[in-house]
Amino acid sequence: MNVEEVFSNNATWVNAQLGRDPEYFNSLSKGQAPDFLYIGCSDSRVPAETIMGAVPGEVFVHRNVANMVNNLDLSAMSVVNYAVVHLKVKHAVVCGHYYCGGVQAAMGSSDLGIINPYLKSIRDVMRIHKDELDAIADDDARYRRLIELNVQEQCINLTKNPEVQQALKAGSLQIHGWVFDIGTGKLIDLGVDVSALQSGYSDTFRID
Ligand code: CO
Numbered sequence: 001m002n003v004e005e006v007f008s009n010n011a012t013w014v015n016a017q018l019g020r021d022p023e024y025f026n027s028l029s030k031g032q033a034p035d036f037l038y039i040g041c042s043d044s045r046v047p048a049e050t051i052m053g054a055v056p057g058e059v060f061v062h063r064n065v066a067n068m069v070n071n072l073d074l075s076a077m078s079v080v081n082y083a084v085v086h087l088k089v090k091h092a093v094v095c096g097h098y099y100c101g102g103v104q105a106a107m108g109s110s111d112l113g114i115i116n117p118y119l120k121s122i123r124d125v126m127r128i129h130k131d132e133l134d135a136i137a138d139d140d141a142r143y144r145r146l147i148e149l150n151v152q153e154q155c156i157n158l159t160k161n162p163e164v165q166q167a168l169k170a171g172s173l174q175i176h177g178w179v180f181d182i183g184t185g186k187l188i189d190l191g192v193d194v195s196a197l198q199s200g201y202s203d204t205f206r207i208d
Pocket of ligand 1: 041042043065066067097099100101102103
């Protein structure tokens with residue numbers, strides 16, 4: 001794909017949308033009211049709206065390497081805050097994916113420069129779940145399980161955000177942990193139950 005193709009594709013898309021609804025962009029420009037906040041990986045093979053069958057206006061998206069929810073990440077926390085407080089999304093999703101290069105890098109020991117401290121958060125997940133991961137003999141199975149556990153831990157990190165805690169307490173927000181399987185195209189609900197994993201969110205400023 002080259003740049004000319006991008007603009008040609010855009011023109012085709014605009015015409016198709018207007019063909020279906022002459023007011024489409026006029027309506028879209030009036031505002032957004034998405035039900036979903038989606039936090040996923042930057043991987044080009046995991047496009048949020050495509051795998052969810054969503055259209056513009058339906059999903060508020062934040063993507064970074066390995067779908068991390070770092071509570072010191074001003075960008076991620078701003079997205080979460082805006083989604084929960086102002087857009088009042090009903091669902092907050094952390095979506096990982098099998099074959100995630102970020103998680104794979106965390107399992108290795110290469111010097112990747114600025115990515116090293118970033119990967120530390122994924123290595124913390126490995127340390128927290130060391131016993132379970134060490135018991136998995138098959139490398140691919142261990143890799144897949146770490147991807148799932150990372151999603152679970154990032155869901156827990158989400159509950160450490162004070163606005164998320166208030167929304168959970170009010171019953172207006174649900175947190176979901178999903179994995180996208182690039183090998184099959186299927187979206188898998190991991191059934192992450194944050195209230196069972198930790199009890200902190202009933203106390204707004206609890207930090208455990
Ligand atoms: Co990834």
